Each structure stands twice: as structure tokens, then as C-alpha cells.
Amino acid sequence: MPQPRVLYWFRTDLRLHDSPALKAALDLKPEVLYPIWCWDSHYVYRARVGNNRWQFQIDCMNDVSSTITKLNDKSKLFVLREPAVTLLPKLFKAWKITHLVFEKDTDAYAKERDEQVTASAEKAGVKVIVGPQSRTLWDSDEVLKAHGGKPTMSITQLQAAGAKVGAIARPIETPKGLPGPGDVSLDFDQERPDGKPDINEKYRESDEGTYSSGIAGPESNYSVPTLEELGMRPATTPHRGGESVILDKLEKILADEEYTGTFEKPKTSPAAFEPQSTFLTSPYLHFGALSARYFYHRVEDIVEKRRKEKKAVSVPPTSLTGQLLFRDMYFVAQAAMGYSFGQTYNNSHCRFIPWHLPSKVDLKTGLITGEYEVDDEAKEKEFQRWREGKTGFPWIDAIMRQLKHEGWIHHLARHAVACFLTRGGCYISWERGAEVFEEWLVDHEAACNIGNWQWLSCTAFYSQFYRCYSPVAFGKKWDDNGELIRKYVPELRDMPKKYIYEPHKAPLQDQKKAGVVIKGDGSEGEVDGVPVYPKPMFDFNTQREICIQGIKNAYRVGLHGNDPKVLDGSWKELFSDDAAGPTEGKVGGPGGMLGFEDAEGTDGHHEESATPKRSSRRNVPKVSPEASRKGHKREHSQGTLDGAFGKKAKS
DNA sequence: CTTACGTTGGACTT
DNA sequence: AAGTCCAACGTAAG
Structure with a gap:
């Protein structure tokens, strides 16, 4: 034989x-x-x-x-x-x-x-x-089966289903030798695929680079491609890939047993850079340069050792191994739903919220096309300003510029900008944000990216939409002096600490001293040689209230992506005009124009505040009797849960 | 039915 | 630093 x-x-x-x-x-x-x-x-x-x-x-x-x-x-x-x-x-x-x-x-x-x-x-x-x-701790299909064929929607579900599948496989030996290849010559021609749809066209400098060097590359030796060959601009990321790179780095992480054993994700700073507060294992996990199971067991061995020594240890979901569990949770959800996991349309587990800039859908396949509907030009402009880091909110802009330039941002920084784009700011579809992350992240993992965007937008996995990240307070909590902003938004480098998160409040005198002008919408780079930083593109507190009322309303309506009314477009009938998508100036609910009037009122730079005062109309949906009843029932159980969402006590 | 909890909020008080 | 309230979600356990 x-x-x-x-x-x-x-x-x-x-x-x-x-x-x-x-x-x-x-x-x-x-x-x-x-x-x-x-x-x-x-x-x-x-x-x-x-x-x-x-x-x-x-x-x-x-x-x-x-x-x-x-x-x-x-x-x-x-x-x-x-x-x-x-x-x-x-x-x-x-x-x-x-x-x-x-x-x-x-x-x-x-x-x-x-x-x-x-x-x-x-x-x-x-x-x-x-x-x-x-790539995961368990086989995703096996976990799915153990979970009754349903997607894992919480970490406890994943842990329970994973436990049924069995122990996480121990790492195996690295081979000490490999057989050589035989003859590597080829007697056939290269075939180019049908390139449509090519959603990357606009990102490439030359469209031909991908295939033009022939099947075996420019030197006919099956070489690894270069970016130049792909027709792409040189990379700007300082992060370097490779199995040997991460295995060396991992040893350094693991050598600090206290760090490894007591790691708690929420306690790591999203504002830290040089060095970052976490170790960027995610891109290596994505490309398989680091085995998730190897990482898991190396960490778990240290945790076990510390347990025996009666030393403090952290546990999932905040521990290092907890982070890996979340990955598995998203992989199982994706394995359950396939393509529909990555979109609202026809997604049984994704809440329907009438976001701005919704995806276009190919009704033949039921899949999103990669294009979207510009339902409102102002929202498209907000989206582009978010993408380019020119929102006028320095914390958001710093993170987006770090993302674009370096391809990696801290997990909590992702929370901040994702919340801002979707449920806590722009009210723009999470699918738009997911696409930007897909393009720019060096650690982009389809399942995790999709899952986290659904999480942050409160369309799946998470629903506490009233817990909203402030583009000012959240950054300050970690980085009072605004070091991240000074690094990635250099035009604000010399802004006094007092104004670094809200430079539009700086008096002209301070702006002049800091060598920056705060004006406009981000379209101007400089005026008379002085760098320009834009004004905030809207009043955050007003916008936050609009979003919360809009999402509350959408929850009350209670549609999911696979509801017939979503599939045939008749969902519109369930949302009255002003509930269909809160646009500027419309504030629903009893709160009225909450927070619009600036309590500080001292700056004198508000004349162009993005949101004009309008009369507020009630954001009342047409609700089905069923949904109405459900909402009514909930009201009865209110008022007895003081502190129900207070922080969990930690030892 | 009630109650507890959920990866990581914010503003304010003590 | 820790505690309380804010306005109030879904899910699962009891």
C-alpha cells in the first residue's frame, strides 16, 4: 500500500x-x-x-x-x-x-x-x-448539542453546556520533525474567482494585487505575500504577529503568577498604552498563533497552584480563563445561527430596534449585502465622524484613532465607542460599527465581534440599556489627565486637564494657549496654521435620553430579527412616526429635555450646540395588545428592587 | 408568583 | 473607597 x-x-x-x-x-x-x-x-x-x-x-x-x-x-x-x-x-x-x-x-x-x-x-x-x-476550548457543535441546539446566550449557559461536553482538552506535544514535501511544480493555470461582491474595493489601492503575481507568487516560490503585493498601504500597527512572538510573551505573562492568578478584566484600564493593561493575546488566538486550550491550561495550572497555596485567585467571568469562556459562548451562538448571527434580519435572537443606517438585505438569500440605507444624511455624517475619530468627544475620538492606526483597543474602550455609536449616542445600527471593527481590528474574530456588538447595543446577550457609558465620565474614571487623548488626538495635547474631555468648554484664551481652535464639524484640519478640533456633534445627554427612550420603546414592541413583521417590512406600522427612529430634537418619555441645559453654563461656547430645542412629543408606539399586557405586568413588579443592579459584592 | 442575578455605569453622599 | 440611588432590562431559580 x-x-x-x-x-x-x-x-x-x-x-x-x-x-x-x-x-x-x-x-x-x-x-x-x-x-x-x-x-x-x-x-x-x-x-x-x-x-x-x-x-x-x-x-x-x-x-x-x-x-x-x-x-x-x-x-x-x-x-x-x-x-x-x-x-x-x-x-x-x-x-x-x-x-x-x-x-x-x-x-x-x-x-x-x-x-x-x-x-x-x-x-x-x-x-x-x-x-x-x-480555536475554542470545546468543540462548538458539541456544546451546541449539549445546550439543546440553542445558542448559548450567557456565560452560565456556556459553562453548564461545556461541563456536559467534558473536560477541556489538554495541550498536545509540538512535533519534533516534519516530513518534507515532494515535487512542488504545477501544471495548471491560476483561476481567478468571481470577485463580486467585492466590499473591499474601496480599501485597496490597486485591485489587481491579490492575484496578479501568479499562483506561486512573484518569485514562483510560493512565498508569503507582502502588503505591497496585495496592493495595500503599509501597515501602521506596532503589533507584530507570530507563534514565536506570542509564546515568548506568554511566558513573561505567566511568570507573574499573581497577575495571572488574580486577573480581573473590569479592573484593567482601557486608557493604558505603552504598556497596555492587558497582553493582546486576542489576535494570536484569532490566527491560531496561540492555542486557546494551551493558554487556558497554562493559566488554570497557575490558578490551581495558588488555590493550593491558599493565595487569592480570580474566577470566571472576570478572570483570564473567563475571557476565553466568552469567546466560546460567541462561537457556539454563531455555530447555532450561521450567517444570520451576523445580522439583525432573520436573526431569531437579535432584538429589532429601528436603528439609523440599517443594512440592505438581499431578499433572495435573506442575507445583508454589505451596503446600508442612508435614512438620514445627518446620521450618515455622524457615522463618518465616529469612524474617523472626529466626533468632538475626545475620549471617543482618541479610541477610534487608536483603533484605525494600531488595530487594537482595550475591551472597555470598545464598549465605550460601541455604546456611543448605538444605544448611547448616535442610535446607528450595530451592524455599521461591527463592519468598521471587522476592517480595522487585528484581532477581528467574526463570532466575538458580532456578539459583542449585539451585547453593547442591547440587541442580544445584554439588555440593561439604562447603563450607559458617558464619553466624558467613563474616560475620566480611568485617565483623569487624559493621557490617551493627548497621545491619539495630538491637537489637544496641551489642553489643560480641566478641559481635556470637553475642550469646547475651554475659553478662547485657553484654546489659544493650548495651540488649538475648537470649532466646526471636523472638516477643517487647521485655520491660519492652528490645528482645529471639532465641537461635539451633539449634546450627549439629550442624545442619551433619546436613545434610551427609543430602545425602551423597541423593547416594548418586542420584535426580533426573524419576526414576520421584520421580514416583510411591516414593523414600521408598530412604531409611530416619532418612535420609528428618534431623530434629532425628538425626546420621548416623561423626562423631556433632560440634561440639555448645561448645568455649568459658564463656558460661553455653546452657541452651536448640536441639538436645537424642539417641542418634545411623546414617543408612543402602537403596541400590540400582547406586548401592552406584558409591559403592564412589568409595572406591577417595580419598586421593590432597590439596589437590584447595584454592584455585586466582591471579596 | 417573588427574588436574585447578570463581565466591567454615573452621580452623588459619606 | 464604599454606599445609595437612578429608573427599571431579561432570565432563571425558588
Whole structure:
């Protein structure tokens, strides 16, 4: 019997340590092993991938490639510039492959791709071995099954379902050697995929870069691509990818047993930089440069040791391992819902809220198209100002600029800007924000990004919409002097501490002294050589009240993304004119113009305050009898829960 | 039915 | 630093 000729297909497992799929390949005792990475048309055309994340991935690929070469000097990571779906059937033949091995992936698009590839392999007589999913702690499909086929919507649900599945797998050994590849010449031409829809078109400088260098790259040696080759601008992120990078860093983290054992996420500062308050393991987890299970067990071993020594330890959900549990929770939810998890439309677990800038939907497929409806030009402008870090709220702008430039922001900083865009500020669809994060984050993980945006917008996972992040108070709590702002919004670098979070309140004299003018809407860079920083794009307290009333109303109406009324558009009938989407000037509820009048009233710079005074109309929806009854019932149980949402006592 | 709790709010008082 | 209130969500356990 001939020895196996194995194609090992690297995807989101760019590492050699703790890789059960790679072990499965090596267990075949192959005659040759081709470690490959190939283009993915979906990844290139239908997922937003900015230059920083590409660079991080390229780093990871280069690192894996050099590790492979260390284990076998004739081998490396062979990168082929054609999507797997068309490439692999031809490759099986050209390289006389007997086995295709890859790690399981539960991302919606990956499932689709892998089904196609598996079918074509079986047709070609190639045996497919799908290695255990190791991007997560448990196999997401198994947890889903243990949870009755329903998405895990809280961390306790995930823990309970995970416990039923069993213990989290211990890490396995790193291979000490690898078989070499055979002949790597090819006798077929490159096929370019149908590039539509290409939602990245506007982000690339040259559209041709992705495929123009031919199937084996510019030097015909299957090299790892460069950004230049991809037609992209150089990366600006200081964060560097690679398995060896993170394994070194991990040892430094773990060496501090007290830090590791007592880590509590809510106590880490979103404003810290150089160094950050957390260790940025997320991008390595995404690309598979770091195994989630390896990380988990290394941490858990330290926690166990400290327990035995009767030293303080932190526990989920705030501990380090708790952070990994949240990842699993989102993966299971995604595995349950597939594509619909990533959108409001047809999503059974996503509340329907009549956000501004809603996604356009392809009614044939039921999927969002990547485009959106501009229901209000003013809201589109707010969205663009949020995206570019020109909202006039320095805390928000600093975070958004850090995100754009470096591709990573602290988890709580993500909370701040996500709340601001959706339920606590602009009332713009969470799907718009998720797309920006998808493009810019180096650690973008579809399941986690989608889940967290739903969480922050109170459309799923979380519902306490009255707990709202202030763009001023929340930043001050962590960074009283505004160091993060001074770093990422340099035009405010010399603003006195007193005004750093609200520079529009600084008297002209102080602005002059600080070398900045506070005016306009962010369209001007400088005036007479003096940098300009914009005024706030709206009065936050007014806007906050509009959002809370709008969401309260939407909750009362009680639709989800898969409700027939959402699917056919008749949801509009359930929202009266002013409830359909609170626009500027409309304030619902008994609160009236809460907070509009500035209590301080001392600054003299309010003449252009974004929100004009208008008469407030009640935000009364047309409510179905059922929803009305439900709302009524709730009122009876009020008034007895003083302190119900006070902070949990911590030891 | 009631009560407790939920990854990480804000403003104010003591 | 800790406690209280604000206005009040869904879910699960009792």
C-alpha cells in the first residue's frame, strides 16, 4: 500500500504547538507533507480586511513558515494565490495527494467553503480528515448539542453546556520533525474567482494585487505575500504577529503568577498604552498563533497552584480563563445561527430596534449585502465622524484613532465607542460599527465581534440599556489627565486637564494657549496654521435620553430579527412616526429635555450646540395588545428592587 | 408568583 | 473607597 501524500491546509491555526489537526496529519505517517495556505475568495472579497490585520496575518504566516523550515529544511509554508474551492481539486491531481487534512472551522462562511472542498476531495478520491476544532476550548457543535441546539446566550449557559461536553482538552506535544514535501511544480493555470461582491474595493489601492503575481507568487516560490503585493498601504500597527512572538510573551505573562492568578478584566484600564493593561493575546488566538486550550491550561495550572497555596485567585467571568469562556459562548451562538448571527434580519435572537443606517438585505438569500440605507444624511455624517475619530468627544475620538492606526483597543474602550455609536449616542445600527471593527481590528474574530456588538447595543446577550457609558465620565474614571487623548488626538495635547474631555468648554484664551481652535464639524484640519478640533456633534445627554427612550420603546414592541413583521417590512406600522427612529430634537418619555441645559453654563461656547430645542412629543408606539399586557405586568413588579443592579459584592 | 442575578455605569453622599 | 440611588432590562431559580 502506498504511503500517504498529505496536504495540510493551514487556515486559522497558524502554529505548530498544540495542534491536534497537525497531529492527525502526522499520525498518517506520510511520505510527503505539503503545508499550504491559500487564498480564499470569501476572505478577500466579502470580508473587510484592513492592512493592519493583513500584516499581522503575514507575520504569523512567516513565523510558521520559518518554524516548519527549522523542522525540515526542505519545507516551508507554501502559499498559493487561488481560492481553495477551485485550487484544491487541481492540486490533488498535480501533487498526487491522498489525504487532505485541516482543522474544523465553525465560521458561517468557512463551513460553506469546507463543504465544497470536502465534496470535491471525495470526488477526486482524496480522503479528508478534519482535525478537532482547537480555536475554542470545546468543540462548538458539541456544546451546541449539549445546550439543546440553542445558542448559548450567557456565560452560565456556556459553562453548564461545556461541563456536559467534558473536560477541556489538554495541550498536545509540538512535533519534533516534519516530513518534507515532494515535487512542488504545477501544471495548471491560476483561476481567478468571481470577485463580486467585492466590499473591499474601496480599501485597496490597486485591485489587481491579490492575484496578479501568479499562483506561486512573484518569485514562483510560493512565498508569503507582502502588503505591497496585495496592493495595500503599509501597515501602521506596532503589533507584530507570530507563534514565536506570542509564546515568548506568554511566558513573561505567566511568570507573574499573581497577575495571572488574580486577573480581573473590569479592573484593567482601557486608557493604558505603552504598556497596555492587558497582553493582546486576542489576535494570536484569532490566527491560531496561540492555542486557546494551551493558554487556558497554562493559566488554570497557575490558578490551581495558588488555590493550593491558599493565595487569592480570580474566577470566571472576570478572570483570564473567563475571557476565553466568552469567546466560546460567541462561537457556539454563531455555530447555532450561521450567517444570520451576523445580522439583525432573520436573526431569531437579535432584538429589532429601528436603528439609523440599517443594512440592505438581499431578499433572495435573506442575507445583508454589505451596503446600508442612508435614512438620514445627518446620521450618515455622524457615522463618518465616529469612524474617523472626529466626533468632538475626545475620549471617543482618541479610541477610534487608536483603533484605525494600531488595530487594537482595550475591551472597555470598545464598549465605550460601541455604546456611543448605538444605544448611547448616535442610535446607528450595530451592524455599521461591527463592519468598521471587522476592517480595522487585528484581532477581528467574526463570532466575538458580532456578539459583542449585539451585547453593547442591547440587541442580544445584554439588555440593561439604562447603563450607559458617558464619553466624558467613563474616560475620566480611568485617565483623569487624559493621557490617551493627548497621545491619539495630538491637537489637544496641551489642553489643560480641566478641559481635556470637553475642550469646547475651554475659553478662547485657553484654546489659544493650548495651540488649538475648537470649532466646526471636523472638516477643517487647521485655520491660519492652528490645528482645529471639532465641537461635539451633539449634546450627549439629550442624545442619551433619546436613545434610551427609543430602545425602551423597541423593547416594548418586542420584535426580533426573524419576526414576520421584520421580514416583510411591516414593523414600521408598530412604531409611530416619532418612535420609528428618534431623530434629532425628538425626546420621548416623561423626562423631556433632560440634561440639555448645561448645568455649568459658564463656558460661553455653546452657541452651536448640536441639538436645537424642539417641542418634545411623546414617543408612543402602537403596541400590540400582547406586548401592552406584558409591559403592564412589568409595572406591577417595580419598586421593590432597590439596589437590584447595584454592584455585586466582591471579596 | 417573588427574588436574585447578570463581565466591567454615573452621580452623588459619606 | 464604599454606599445609595437612578429608573427599571431579561432570565432563571425558588
